[in-house]
Amino acid sequence: DAKTTQPPSMDCAEGRAANLPCNHSTISGNEYVYWYRQIHSQGPQYIIHGLKNNETNEMASLIITEDRKSSTLILPHATLRDTAVYYCIVISGNTGKLIFGQGTTLQVKP
Amino acid sequence: NAGVTQTPKFRVLKTGQSMTLLCAQDMNHEYMYWYRQDPGMGLRLIHYSVGEGTTAKGEVPDGYNVSRLKKQNFLLGLESAAPSQTSVYFCATKNPRLASGNTIYFGEGSWLTVV
Numbered sequence: 001d002a003k004t005t006q007p008p009s010m011d012c013a014e015g016r017a018a019n020l021p022c023n024h025s026t027i028s029g030n031e032y033v034y035w036y037r038q039i040h041s042q043g044p045q046y047i048i049h050g051l052k053n054n055e056t057n058e059m060a061s062l063i064i065t066e067d068r069k070s071s072t073l074i075l076p077h078a079t080l081r082d083t084a085v086y087y088c089i090v091i092s093g094n095t096g097k098l099i100f101g102q103g104t105t106l107q108v109k110p
Numbered sequence: 111n112a113g114v115t116q117t118p119k120f121r122v123l124k125t126g127q128s129m130t131l132l133c134a135q136d137m138n139h140e141y142m143y144w145y146r147q148d149p150g151m152g153l154r155l156i157h158y159s160v161g162e163g164t165t166a167k168g169e170v171p172d173g174y175n176v177s178r179l180k181k182q183n184f185l186l187g188l189e190s191a192a193p194s195q196t197s198v199y200f201c202a203t204k205n206p207r208l209a210s211g212n213t214i215y216f217g218e219g220s221w222l223t224v225v
């Protein structure tokens with residue numbers, strides 16, 4: 001299963017777009033890119049996922065490069081409540097050992 | 111976090127005591143996971159199971175044992191608790207169908223303190 005690399009931390013001004021990058025250069029054809037976030041010590045929350053096309057839902061947008069080796073999660077208008085740890089993971093249907101890594105700590109500032 | 115229930119939610123143990131955390135799911139998922147999360151750190155995989163009767167080691171398995179005797183339950187055991195096992199423990203299940211949406215479902219966490 002492909003590993004992911006994320007910056008350990010990022011800051012964003014409230015009301016601005018937050019762009020969180022993720023590198024997954026060894027991703028294979030049947031693996032999806034998933035994003036989760038964890039606020040304080042709650043269980044991680046699903047945000048969005050994609051295979052190769054860009055995706056948008058009510059929470060965020062996901063931009064996947066054409067070669068699928070990297071992606072960017074976009075929170076279009078960050079609020080203070082978006083302060084959290086964001087995890088990018090690569091999953092296939094038969095992924096057994098599911099590793100989350102350290103994620104990116106996003107701090108939204110007023 | 112409907113569908114994944116962890117018990118207990120809070121527990122204080124003395125060093126050397128044993129205990130078992132129970133994860134129960136009602137979604138008929140084959141894959142189940144136990145993670146621990148220490149302050150300021152990401153989720154670290156302890157053990158996982160890809161089906162009833164099977165278990166495998168994750169990133170930090172030492173000091174823990176697991177069992178999956180029934181498909182819906184995944185138990186995490188601490189035979190002799192140590193202060194280093196003070197942590198928040200999360201159980202998760204995975205739906206193998208990826209295209210339709212969320213695939214990983216988490217419990218609400220179990221706060222364990224070993225004194």
